Every structure is written in structure tokens, then in C-alpha cells.
Amino acid sequence: MNVAQRAGAELVAKSAGGRIAKAECILVSLPFAGEGLPVWSFTSDPKNAFDVMLVRLETDTGLVGWGEAFSRAEDVSLRSLIETRILPIVVGEEANAISRIKHKLEFGLQNFGRVGPTMYAISAIDIALWDIAGKAARLPLVDLIGGPFVQEVEVYASLLRYGSAEGVAKATRRAISEGYRYVKLHDVKYEEIAAAVEEAGAEATVMLDVNCPWSVSEALAMDERLAGLNLHWLEEPIFPPDDYRGLARLRATGRHRIAAGENAGSLRDFVAMADAGAIDIAQPDVAKTGGVTELLKIAAFCEASAIEFTPHCAIFGPGQLATVHISASRQAVPLVERLYLDFEAELYGDATLPRGGKLAVPQAPGLGLEPDMSVVERFRVA
Ligand SMILES: [Mg+2]
Known part of the structure; x- marks a missing residue:
């Protein structure tokens, strides 16, 4: 590899955002004030609080991407699904391979539902990868x-x-x-x-x-x-x-x-x-x-x-x-x-x-x- 090729390869590696080195899921529940009733509650004890199910991906080049899975009612089961079934598949992948990673997850997990929690988790990964892609390109997602x-x-x-x-x-x-x-x-x-x-x-x-x-x-x-x-x-x-x-x-x-x-x-x-x-x-x-x-x-x-x-x-x-x-x-x-x-x-x-x-x-x-x-x-x- 000559100097120009090496420089090009380094640029590609840098702009690609590197490989996913760390992945974690963080479940937050934000309380709110409001006179209305939470229509989305499905528990016997509805709370005036909203889940934010965060997925945090970090590359070996130090870029961090944030994603979110739909979640309600402090859904620790969904968090567990993401931690045990989804994140292990993502770690080690090239962060810029967004569509390939999404396909890999959807194909591998097809028996676990094309609607619902598995898709929520895949959605979170996709959002986090696009966040990384924008940071690698130094451009807003739009x-x-x-x-x-x-x-x-x-x-x-x-x-x-x-x-x-x-x-x-x-x-x-x-x-x-x-x-x-x-x-x-x-x-x-x-x-x-x-x-x-x-x-x-x-x-x-x-x-x-x-x-x-x-x-x-x-x-x-x-x-x-x-x-x-x-x-x-x-x-x-x-x-x-x-x-x-x-x-x-x-x-x-x-x-x-x-x-x-x-x-x-x-x-x-x-x-x-x-x-x-x-x-x-x-x-x-x-x-x-x-x-x-x-x-x-x-x-x-x-x-x-x-x-x-x-x-x-x-x-x-x-x-x-x-x-x-x-x-x-x-x-x-x-x-x-x-x-x-x-x-x-x-x-x-x-x-x-x-x-x-x-x-x-x-x-x-x-x-x-x-x-x-x-x-x-x-x-x-x-
Ligand atoms: Mg609606």
C-alpha cells in the first residue's frame, strides 16, 4: 500500500466510525405531571411516567451512538431481550454497515416476531448506528x-x-x-x-x-x-x-x-x-x-x-x-x-x-x- 492508499484507507476507517466495541441498554422512567390519564397503561397500577429505553453503542474509535426502543411501564423484560439477544449480535460489527446489521438481526431473529419487542430492539440499534454514521461524517442525520x-x-x-x-x-x-x-x-x-x-x-x-x-x-x-x-x-x-x-x-x-x-x-x-x-x-x-x-x-x-x-x-x-x-x-x-x-x-x-x-x-x-x-x-x- 502506497502513502496515498494508506491515507485513503485510514480516512475510510475513520469515517466509517470503526467497529462496535461496547453496547449497553439503559432503562429510564421519566415521571410527568398532567391531568390526563395514561391511555397506554396495561398494568393494574398505571403510573404517570414514560419509559425511555436507551441503547448506547460505542465504537473502537470512540464514537458513541444512541438509539431508542419503544417501551412502556418499566419494561425490564424488553431490556433483558436487548441485552441478551440483540447486543451480542451487534458487538464486533463495522458501525457503518447499517443495512447489513439490520438484515442480520431481522434474519437471525425472524422466529421471534416481525412486530413487537424484537423489532423495537432492532429499531433502537438502527437509530444508534445512524447517530454514529452522522458523527463519523460530522453531519446531522438530516x-x-x-x-x-x-x-x-x-x-x-x-x-x-x-x-x-x-x-x-x-x-x-x-x-x-x-x-x-x-x-x-x-x-x-x-x-x-x-x-x-x-x-x-x-x-x-x-x-x-x-x-x-x-x-x-x-x-x-x-x-x-x-x-x-x-x-x-x-x-x-x-x-x-x-x-x-x-x-x-x-x-x-x-x-x-x-x-x-x-x-x-x-x-x-x-x-x-x-x-x-x-x-x-x-x-x-x-x-x-x-x-x-x-x-x-x-x-x-x-x-x-x-x-x-x-x-x-x-x-x-x-x-x-x-x-x-x-x-x-x-x-x-x-x-x-x-x-x-x-x-x-x-x-x-x-x-x-x-x-x-x-x-x-x-x-x-x-x-x-x-x-x-x-x-x-x-x-x-x-
Ligand atoms: Mg396513536
């Missing part, structure tokens, strides 16, 4: 995936469930007063939904997410009842969430634009939804559905299928940052979701708190922000 269309994204206030007309109207008013122009409801009763729509008036556009409570016939009845409220979209009206034929039947009434996809595992699920005619708006979650790599594939598929791409985002760590970068890179910039609650501490300080309903795209390399380790240590549960 610049690696085509560059930004915008420097800040519009955020919608994704309200909790308040269970009373007064509660949901009050939360709607507060969100509007803070500058949000889009508000999403999680209440399920007509009176509460109507109260929020009335409160919003012409000041905000209202979406409704009911988290899969209804049978197809119940959903059809509600679809008719809600028709006059002019909702921007109706999200996950039917259980189970993969009843694509049921969604298609509801969508065929033409009364609401149907949004779904946060419970999907990969691009293939969105192809199946599109084939069934189930959705107008695709909502993949970067921390559930295969990370940045898979979301970019889904975005391209949506673009070619007359489906809106609007990622789901009810996470507050690296996955939230990745969602902002991906959103900013789309020509039709999607609204970015942020659950409307006040954490005791934010993982990134003020940088991820929307101002006037907007969030700036981080400009530093990779995801562009590093977790506040004092917050991580204070709220770490496993």
Missing part, C-alpha cells in the same frame, strides 16, 4: 438522508385522555395558548370529543386517536356520529389494529381520513394496509418499525402510493430526535407528534420542548443532541 426541506418542524399537541368535557376542553385551550395549531385528542366519548372541537374552533385543527377501542360495526356507528366535527383524521378506530379489511370498510364511507400504523412492524405491513385500501395516513414509529432505515423505505412507498407519511412519535429520547430529522427530510413535511405532558426532567433539556408549536431540527452531527447523563442516572430503573 443531511445524510437527503438534506432538510425545513429547519424546524410543526408539532401537534397529542393530548392525554381526560375523561371529561371540561378536562379535554381545558387542555385544548392550554395547548392553543402555547401556540399549537394542531391538537390530537385521545378521548373516546362523543361529548368529550365535541367539547374539544368546539373549544378549538377556528384556532386549531383537531385530530382524533382512539387507540383501537371498537369493533367494525361500532366504528361505523361512531364514524357517522362524528362526521359533523370535521376531524382532520381518525386514528386507529378498530381492534385489532391489523384488521385492515375492517379499516378499509370504514374508510369506504368517505367520512374520515383513516390514520394507522403505529402497531406495524415493517414496510410489508404498510404494503398490506395499502393493498387493502385501509389508510390515508401511514404512521410508522421509528422506535417500533425498524428505525431510520425502515422509515425511509416506508416514506418512499407512501410517496408512490398517494398515502400521507406522518410518523407516530410518543417517545422522548433518541427516537424523538430521529423522527424530527426524518420529518424535516421529506418534501411533504409531516406534522410531528409530541404527547402533551410536562416531564419532571427532559432528556435533552429545553432542546426538545416545542416553542410556539415548533421544534428546531438539531444541527450537530448525528441525532444532534446528547442525553443529559444526570437525568439518565437520576431516573434510571434498570
